[in-house]
Amino acid sequence: MSTKKKQVITPRNHNPVKHQCSICKETGTVMVICTKCDKQFCNKHYKQHQIELKHDLNNVIEKHAVVNKEIIGGHENFYEHNDDKREKNHTILVNQRNHHYQSKDESDAVIEHIETILISKINRWEHDMVQRIKSAANQARNTISSITHDYQNEIRNDFQQLTNEFEVKRAHDNYNERDLKQWNQKLDQIQQKVNNAVQIDTEQSQTINWSKMITVKWNGKTVTSTIKRMPLVLKQELSEYQQPVQQNQQQRVQPQTQQLHYFANLIIQKPHKIMRIKNEYGGLICASDNRILYQDTEETLCLIDYVCKNKQIIKWNKEDDIVDMCWLKLLDQFILLTKEYIFTVNPFDLQVHNSSKQIHSNEGEYKSCTNIDNILFLSFNRPNSPLEQWNIQDWKLINRWTKLFDKDDNVKCIRFLNKTQLALLIENRLEIRNCITMNIIRATKFIDVRTHGLVCLPTIQNYCLVINHSFHQDIAQSSNLLLIDDNGQKIKTIHYNEPIWSMIYFQDKNTFIIRTLNEMLFYTT
Structure with missing residues (x-):
């Protein structure tokens, strides 16, 4: 030079x-x-x-x-x-x-990398804020637990003292008008203690300006974005509430009827996004409020957002195949079910933990799981499978139901339909049971159908989609989606040209996500 x-x-x-x-x-x-x-x-x-x-x-x-x-x-x-x-x-x-x-592709990679870093910071902030709120709520619960024992004893003592005095004087007919007035006053005081002595004050949290809790700045200036269009479900719900209360039944179900046609027509249209997956033997998918978890290869899990960006890799070096997965919203974690073990995945630090010591069962190989609030249900891969109900806050077994099914029945999939009903897909039928009593609410039998999976649609009158495969020489060639209404009747069959190995519906995004052999397809408005 x-x-x-x-x-x-x-x-x-x-x-x-x-x-x-x-x-x-x-x-x-x-x-x-x-x-x-x-x-x-x-x-x-x-x-x-x-x-x-x-x-x-x-x-x-x-x-x-x-x-x-x-x-x-x-x-x-x-x-x-x-x-x-x-x-x-x-x-x-x-x-x-x-x-x-x-190169445009490499420039896009730079942008996506920066976006991933920023989104990760937002996710971490979100996690920290949620943990603080949960910590405050737990502290309030502990405070109530610590004071209610002494408080209840005090109320019982006051009430028992009044009762003794009242019973003695009434038995001997030895009371006057002043006694009646004093008893009434003491009863009012006790009732006041019961109803108002302990209160929950959330006034300070109501004054938080949530829109300014986190902001985005560009070159030092705050940037705000406006949602131009509300999600379809939300618009329909609002339109339903905004109508007069004195409306007839036909008017009330119209938004749900429109939504039903929307769901039925959505997945027969061209998907708005297709994402290629390395793993070519099918696999499961699961979704949180803003992230999608899926298995990409035998050694990796992947997290992406709903626009298929901000991909994060999670190492998965387990010999056991994943048989089911679900999102534990209360704990901000995914749960992965293998035949022998239960794992949790933290979407913020991307760590996989074996939780089998906390959740241990002697019922055999695991088959399916589902969660809502603090309740986790587990089923097992054997005929006449029992069902176990766990509390995920302290990982305690609440209930174990046995002999719910016939001796040859295999439970393929369990999903919460809503907070009180559990949907169970068995070999040749779909059962909806009460979550507390396990009584059958309704059942749908299938003839000459090889069921594979289940998707619940609580936003449209608690309908269900049952996935069944069409086979040729024992190889799945295509799938049919059977739409089951809240009376247990099959009202529509939607044909899909490829075998569907997994499918989820995310109602907040109005999005169906279908996983075929080596692709994920997104159907949304």
Whole structure:
């Protein structure tokens, strides 16, 4: 690399003009001017200055490589130390500039990487805020638990004392008008203690400006976004509430009828997004409020958002296959069910934990799981499977139901239909049971149908979608979605050209997500 320089030489027959070196401050008639900084140097320090400039250049190139590798993937040999390091760095830098910054895909990768970092910060903030709210709620619960025992004893003692006095005087007919007045006053006081002594004050939380709890700033200025269109479900719910109370039954069910047609027609249309998956043997999907979890390969799980961006990889090195998964909203964790173990996945630190010590059962291989609020139901992979009900707040077994099914019945899938009803897909029928008593509310039998999966639609009158496969020579070729109404009647069959291995419906996003052999398809408005 040639270095341009020019010398300052004093012409003949003129008085010599002395110049000063920028480093040693010595003066002389011959100096060299650096064209990169316009400073003057003696010969000795000019060479030293050029070495420093080249060193600074190499530092910039190496720093560029670090940033390049972090954002869009750099060259692994960028830090090789050899005699021609400077030339190699220069060549790499030129290649990077020509290749990366002129490529739209790589530019998109930079943007997605930055977006992933920012979204991760928001997710962490959300998690921390939720944990603080849960901590405050738990503290309030503990406070109530600590005071109610003494408080109840005090009320019981006062009431018992009044009762004894009242019974004695009434038995001997030895009371007067003043006694009646005092008894009434004491009863009022006791009743006041029962109803008003302990209260829950949430007034301070009502004054929080939630829209300003977290803001996005661009170049130091706060940026606000406006949702241009409300989700379909929300618009229909609002339109239903905004109608007069004195409306007839036909008017009340109209929004749900419209929604039913929407669901039936949605998944036979072209999906608005298709995402390729490496794993080609099908697999499960699960969704939280803002993230989707799926198995990408035998060794990796993936988290993405609902626009298929901000992909995060989770290591999964378990020999056991995942048989079911669900989202524990109360704990902000996913639960993964294998045949032998139960795992939880934290979507914020991407850690997988074996929770089998907390949830341990001797009923055999696991089959299916479902959660709502603090309740987790588990079923098992054997005929006449029992059902177990767990409290996820303290991981205690609440109930175990046995002999609910015939000896040859295998429960394929369990899902909460709503907070009081549990949907169970068995070999040839769908049962809806009461979550508390396990009494059958309704049942639907299928003839010549090989059921595979179940999706619940609580927003449209507690309907269900049952997935069944069509086989040719024992190989699944396509699927049918059987729409079952709240009376247990099959009202529609929707044909799908590929076998559906897993399917979820996220009502807040008005989105169906279907997983086929090696794709995830998103159907939404």
